[in-house]
Amino acid sequence: MSDCIFCKIASNEMKAELVYQDERVTAFRDIHPAAPTHILIVPNKHIEAVSRLEVEDEALMGHIFTVARKIAQDEEIEKDGYRLITNTGVNGGQTVFHLHVHLLGGQMMKHPMG
Ligand code: AMP
Secondary structure, eight states: OTTOHHHHHHTTSSOOOEEEEOSSEEEEEOSSOSSSEEEEEEESSOOOOGGGOOGGGHHHHHHHHHHHHHHHHHTTOTTTOEEEEOOOTTTTTOOSSSOOEEEEESSOOOOTTO
């Protein structure tokens, strides 16, 4: 998608603070961090949201989670714990319509259910 900012970051057309990249996914620091560690993990191919996932994307989604674990180890937040969030659609709070998983840690996270 030519006008998608996360496609541009994944193709290295737009600058971001990358922490991990391979042929399937890219991870970079969120520009407005909500926690001491706040990293976004995105598929390199454009998928709008979880609501657009296909069966063929299952391995890719699994890969995103194992990459999240590797980054948590590298960021030294694995022992204390961290949170993975995927906002989906307008009511889910999604603002960038390229699927992404937020990796948040480095502090006690408030429970999202209150
Ligand atoms: P969401 O609201 O779940 O769609 O999350 C989108 C996230 O992308 C927000 O936390 C933004 O701060 C972040 N964001 C938007 N543009 C950029 C960018 N150019 N580089 C890094 N993070 C970004």
